[in-house]
Amino acid sequence: MAPLIVLVGPPGAGKSTVGRALAAALQRPFRDVDDDIEAVAGQSISDIFTGQGEDHFRGLERRAVAAALTEHDGVLALGGGAVLADSTRELLRGHQVAFLSVSMPVGVQRTGLASNRPLLAGVNPRADYRRLLQARLPLYQEVATVTVDTDSAGPDELAAELARWLASAAAPTAAGQAGGRVDGADRPPVDRPESEPSR
Numbered sequence: 001m002a003p004l005i006v007l008v009g010p011p012g013a014g015k016s017t018v019g020r021a022l023a024a025a026l027q028r029p030f031r032d033v034d035d036d037i038e039a040v041a042g043q044s045i046s047d048i049f050t051g052q053g054e055d056h057f058r059g060l061e062r063r064a065v066a067a068a069l070t071e072h073d074g075v076l077a078l079g080g081g082a083v084l085a086d087s088t089r090e091l092l093r094g095h096q097v098a099f100l101s102v103s104m105p106v107g108v109q110r111t112g113l114a115s116n117r118p119l120l121a122g123v124n125p126r127a128d129y130r131r132l133l134q135a136r137l138p139l140y141q142e143v144a145t146v147t148v149d150t151d152s153a154g155p156d157e158l159a160a161e162l163a164r165w166l167a168s169a170a171a172p173t174a175a176g177q178a179g180g181r182v183d184g185a186d187r188p189p190v191d192r193p194e195s196e197p198s199r
C-alpha cells in the first residue's frame with residue numbers, strides 16, 4: 001500500500017487543509033502524520049516539544065511517517081519538518097510528492113495564531129520563518145515531484161489543481177492541463193522504477 005500523494009512544505013503552506021480538501025475531492029481517505037504522532041504519544045505536539053524536546057519529537061515523526069507510507073493509500077500530509085530526516089527523504093523516493101510552497105509573509109500570517117507550532121512561538125516569527133524556509137527549501141525541492149505555489153489561491157482551488165495534475169500524471173497525454181500554479185515539469189512524476197520503495 002502507498003499514498004496516492006504525499007504533501008510536504010513549510011508550516012502554513014496548507015498541507016493539512018489542502019490535503020483534506022484534495023482527499024474529499026478524490027473521495028479517498030486523508031491522513032495527517034501530526035495527528036498520528038499525537039495519537040501515539042497521547043500528547044499534543046506542543047507538549048511533546050516542551051516535555052521531551054525536539055529530538056524526541058523527530059524520532060516519533062520518523063517512525064510515524066515510515067508507518068503511514070506503507071499503511072495509507074489516500075492523501076498523506078507530513079509535518080513541515082519531516083523532510084529534515086535523511087531517512088524520510090529516502091523513503092519518499094518513488095512516491096508522488098507535492099511541495100506546497102508559500103512565501104514568508106503569507107506563511108507567517110497563516111501560522112500567526114496557531115498554538116501547535118512550537119518552532120514558531122518565539123519573539124520574532126518573521127525571522128524564524130525566514131530561517132526555516134532557507135534551511136528547508138532545498139529539502140522540499142529534493143523530494144518534490146510537483147510544486148504548487150499556495151500564496152494566492154484558496155484550499156479548494158489548490159486541491160482541484162492537484163487533482164487535475166494527478167489525473168494528468170496518471171494519463172500523460174493530458175499533461176499540462178493542471179493549472180498555472182502547478183509545476184511538475186522539473187521532475188518525473190510517477191515512474192522512477194529504480195527508486196521504487198519495496199512495499
Ligand SMILES: Nc1ncnc2c1ncn2[C@@H]1O[C@H](COP(=O)(O)OP(=O)(O)O)[C@@H](O)[C@H]1O
Binds near residue numbers: 013014017018154
Ligand atoms: N491556500 C490557502 N489560502 C488561505 N488560507 C489557507 C490556505 N491554506 C491553508 N490556509 C490556512 O492557513 C492555516 C494553516 O493551514 P494548515 O493546513 O494547518 O497548514 P500546514 O498543515 O501546512 O501547516 C489554516 O488556518 C488554514 O485554514
Ligand SMILES: O=C(O)C1=C[C@@H](OP(=O)(O)O)[C@@H](O)[C@H](O)C1
Binds near residue numbers: 015080116118
Ligand atoms: O515545521 C515543523 O518543524 C513542524 C511543523 C508542524 O506541522 P505543520 O507543518 O503541519 O504545521 C508540526 O509537525 C510541528 O510543530 C513541527
Ligand SMILES: [Mg+2]
Binds near residue numbers: 032078
Ligand atoms: Mg499540518
